[in-house]
Amino acid sequence: MHMPPPDEGILARREEIVAALRAIVPGEGVIADQVGLRPYECDALSAYRAVPIAVVLPSTVEEVSAVLAWCHREKVKVVPRGAGTSLSGGSLPLVDGIVLGMGKFNRILDIDFENRTVTAQPGVTNLGITKAVEHAGFYYAPDPSSQIACSIGGNIAENSGGVHCLKYGLTTNNVLGIEMVLPTGEIVRLGGKHLDSEGYDLLGLMTGSEGLLGVVTEVTVRILQKPPVARAVLMGFPTSEQGGDTVASIIGAGIIPGGLEMMDRPAIQAAEDFLHAGYPLDVEALLICELDGPEVEVNHLIETVAGIARQHGATTIRVSQSEEERLLFWAGRKAAFPAVGRISPDYYCMDGTIPRARLAEVLAGMQEMSKRYGLRVANVFHAGDGNLHPLILFDANKPDELQKAEAFGSDILKLCVEVGGVLTGEHGVGVEKRDLMPTMFTEADLNQQIRVKCAFDPEQILNPGKVFPKLHRCAEMGRLHVSGGRIPFADLPRF
Amino acid sequence: MELLLPQSLAEAADMVAAALVEERPLSVLGQGGKLGLGQPAAQPTGLSTRRLSGITLYEPGELVLSCGAGTPLAEIEATLAERQQQLAFEPPDASAWYGAAPGQATMGGVFATNLAGPRRFKAGAPRDHLLGVQCVTGRGEAIKTGGRVVKNVTGYDLCKLLSGSFGTLAVMGHVTFKVLPAPEFTQTLAIFGEDLADLAARMRKAAGTAFEISGAALLPAGAAGRSGVGALREHGGAVALLRVEGVRPSVEDRMQGLVGEVVGRSLPHLVLAEESIELWQRIRDLRVLPDRPVLWRLSVAPTEGVAAAKALSGLGADLFLDQVGGQIFAVMDDPRAAEVRALVAGGGHATLLRASDEFRSTIPVFQPQPAPLAALAARVKNAFDPRQILEPGRMTLAA
Structure with missing residues (x-):
């Protein structure tokens, strides 16, 4: 993985x-000493590190605006950072840039139960929003597994999901408005407490833009009333095909579960050894299906789900009989990452999405790669929406194993794209998947995205080196060649 | 209007490229039923996607459907209905608002205009369901964005940008979108009252419960009289309508809870079952409003809806409120744009969905934006269409 070569002229101006x-x-809002900078040298993708020129921690939107305006004028690169939990290197610093940390923007500004909204500063954690409203029975639906630490501003940047997004949507479906600062320093507001956009849906574009278009300084999200009841069914299958077919049949029957998760044999084994949740160990696929809503609905649908699993040959079917048992079913799944961490010195978490019908084929392909690379792989899977998280087990202390794990990961993602899926479902492209973008997009596709970037950030000071495999000058991207005067296709049918 | 009718995305790209050479701007349309929405910008030549028609992929178990942009909405809805699925955003039959024959909308037009029905506040708008697009930009280049899976953060979400862009950025040729199960049973709670503010407060309360209402509209007496439901007409006053959908035992249980929670002792109410489907279609298609030349849509915070509605009534409008009170559809004889736009000054927007060409050549149809935002939107337009070939002037008044 290569970052653009540092600008010596900028380094000389430290x-x-x-x-x-x-x-x-x-x-204290500017950190420039080597010890103080150290904690910012990476995010949750810790394989990549770089120490920036400085870290700036503004506490007002005016400061953010002034910092960006200055950097824009002086062509100093800026990497925005929320809580630093990105798994794709989205907030990896640049050695010739500064980090703009939003940690001091940590206040909830407005709770409006009548309009069902919360307005918060971007550094508030995802869970912090739910905590602020749960006394009234409300919650914020998108729940990435890092929700205890990740910031709502970072959620906007990455369009974060979570286990409930099949039913309740991603960040983009739950955010109503933002205030943000453009790279020029201009402050703009998009949306608010009302629905829909008055012009182009720039809020939708900002969500998932990985810190390349603007810096979010305020967020308004929709909150929901917590469903009164949740119950889970645990289902084990002799083959992953049967698990996949069960998922298709549940959804085909018109049921949208609150959560629908799958684990493969190595992940089941690791989780069971770690937590003793009572998972069956003689199955190839374990499915956890959670239904939430009014009690009468949940009880009605849970029987339907169990019946579908039976038809597809489930060898284990357990319906949670108490809240403790439901949480126990989930405990193993939620601890899958640390459980895998226990059986391997290091692991590398991938994040592709596939059309669900291709699951068995993709799992088989991974087993074949696993043999070829000599590295084990365990899979957890947001089965409802096809989002796959293969965990590649390796030992960073062994020479070449990190490189092997990275190559293995690339092959998995290429396979995801081959079967009609995508490179990343919720972790973002960042630096991690940047160089794989051409497997999914043509040069014309990518160039159009870069033109959008240029419309926001003509000097490309915001998070350069992320998402796009090649940096292009904006002036070059804007050129249009119309072949001089000749009308092509003059004989096209016209009516 | 002379029409170009490409039969493939490549052909559409050639046609836009040719238009670039000739410096001949294009209108972009499916059947053209909603060309009256936007500033008057009809070009001598139109590029219609109507021959890019047909379903190319439908997987009910994966909740996804792909089709040519010219595929009729009616064909999609019929196909989905066979598998008890639907477009959750309830697209309205909007061509009738512009005097065109009903039932001719195409999927490209549904996404390009991003109009949603009463389920919007719960299920989202077209923009929330569009997963992937193949399109031709104003540079004459065929590109794709997104994919066929729901969970996808690979690159910018240009699907959002294309939704509601009225053909000004690109010609959508092929679209992939999320579909959802259709509810097996629907009931509607009708609460009668004299005080709009009180009824609106009850709607907001209902939306804040766990009963998962999927429609919340407030019809003043006039709209209630045009609801097609005898019981609503006969009552003669305003009515708040709350829709509950799902599996039957759940709907009945939630309805009972809803009545207990939001209907006061003294307020008359009733629960509609069979009439529900047709009632919400009438609301979706604005058929509860009388036929008057000007149509506005206001979007505000739900708590601000009634005050705006009362002010609009003062301007002589017939109207109703949807989306828990946060959206107002109002018909009137003259746009009264300054007064109407003043109503959303505290947050929100007002769109002049329908008015004569004359009015729309001087009044901004879409809510004017602050200068930095308007400049940004113009740069985004240029990023797709630097020569202003696609629908120039459709979304912005010429300076």
Whole structure:
């Protein structure tokens, strides 16, 4: 993985840059000493590290605006950072840039039960929003597994999902408005407490834009009333095909579960050894289906789900009989990552999405790769929406194993694209999947995305080196060649 | 209008490229039923996607369908109905608003206009369901964005940008979208009252319960009289309508809970079952409003809806409120744009969905934006269509 070569001219101006930032953000808000910078050298994709020129921690939108305006004018690169939980290197610093940390934006600004909205500063954690409203029975639906730490601003940048997004949607379906600062320093508001956009849906574009288009300084999200009852069914199958078919039949029967998760044999084994949730160990696929809603609905549908599993040859079917048992069913799944971490010195978490019908084929392909690379792989799977998280087990202390794991991961993602899926379902492209973008998109596809980037950030100061495999100058992208005067296809039918 | 009728995306790309050479702007349409929505911008030449028609993929178990942009909405809805599925965003039959024959909408037009029905606040708009697009930009280039899976953060979400862009950025040739199970049973709680503010507060309360209402509209007496439901007409006053959908035992249980929670002791109410489907279609298609030349849609925070509605009534409008009170559809004789737009000054937007060409050549149809945002939108337009070939002037008044 290569980042763009650092700009020596910028590196030579380190002191001037730090002084300019200190003039905008006073006191402890600018970190420039090597020890203080160390915690910011990576995000949750810790294989990649870089120490930036400085970290700036503004506490007002005016400071964010002034920092960006200055950096824009001086062509200093800026990497925005929320809580630093990105799994794709989205907030990996640049050695010739600054990090703009949004951690001080940590207040809830408005709770409006009548309009069912919460307005928060971007550094508030995902779970912090639910915590602020749960006393009234409300919650914020998207729940990425890092929700205890990840920030709502970061959720916007990555369009975060979670186990409930099949039924309740991703971040993009639950955010109503933002305030943001453009790379030029201009402050704009998109949306609010009302529905829909008055013009182009720039809010939809911003969501999932990985910190390349603007810096979010305020967020308004929709909150929901918590469903009164949730129950889960645990189902074990002799083959992954049967598990996959069961998922298709549940959804085909008109049921949209609150959560629908699958694990393969290695993941089941690791989770059971770690937590003793009572998972069956003689199955190839384990399915956890959670239904939530009014009690009468949940009880009605849970029988239907169990019946479908039976028809597809499930060898284990257990319906949770108490809240404790439901949580126990989930405990193993939720601890799958640390459980795998226990059986391997390191693991590399991937994030492709596939059309669900191709699951068995993709799992078989992974087994074949596993043999070829000599590395084990365990799979957890958001089965309802086809989002696959293969965990590649390796030992970073062994020479070449990280490179092997990365190559294995690339092959898995290429296979996902081959079967009609995509490179990333919820973790983002970042630096991690940047160089794989051409497997999914043509040059014309990517160039159009870069033109959108240029419409927001003509100097490309925001998070350069992420998402797009090649940097292009915006002026070059804007050119249009119309072949001089000749009308092609003059004989096309016209009516 | 002379029509270009490409039969493939490649052919559409050639046609846009030719238009670029000739510097001949294009209108972009399916059947053209909604060309009256936007600033008057009809070009001598139109590029119609109507021959890019047909379903190319439908997998009910994966909740996904792909089709040519020219595929009729009616064909999609019929196909989905066979498998007890639906478009959850309830697209309205909007061509009738512009005097065109009903039932001719295409899927490309559904996404390009991003109009949603009463389920919007719960299930989202077309933009929330569009997963992938193959299109031709104003540069004459065929590109794709998104994919066929729901969970996808690979690259910018250009599907959102194309939704509601009225053909000004690209010609959508092929679309992939999410479909959802259709409810097997529907009931509607009708609460009668004299005080719109009180009824609106009850709607908001209902939306904040766990009873998962999927429609919340407030019809003043006039609209209630045009609802097609005898009981609503006969009552003669305003009515709040709350829809509950799902499996039958759940609907009945939630309805009972809803009545207990939001209907006061003194308020008359009733529960509609069979009439529900037709009633919500009438609301979706705005057939509860009388035929008057000007049609506005206001979008505000639900708590602000009634005050805006009362002000609109003061301007002589006939109207009703949808989306828990956060959306107002109003018909009137003159646009009264300054007064109407003043009503959303505190947050929200007002769209002039219908008015004569004359009015629409001087009044911005879409809510004017603050300068930095308008400039950004113009740069986004240029990023797709630097020569202003696609629908120039459809979304912005010429300066």
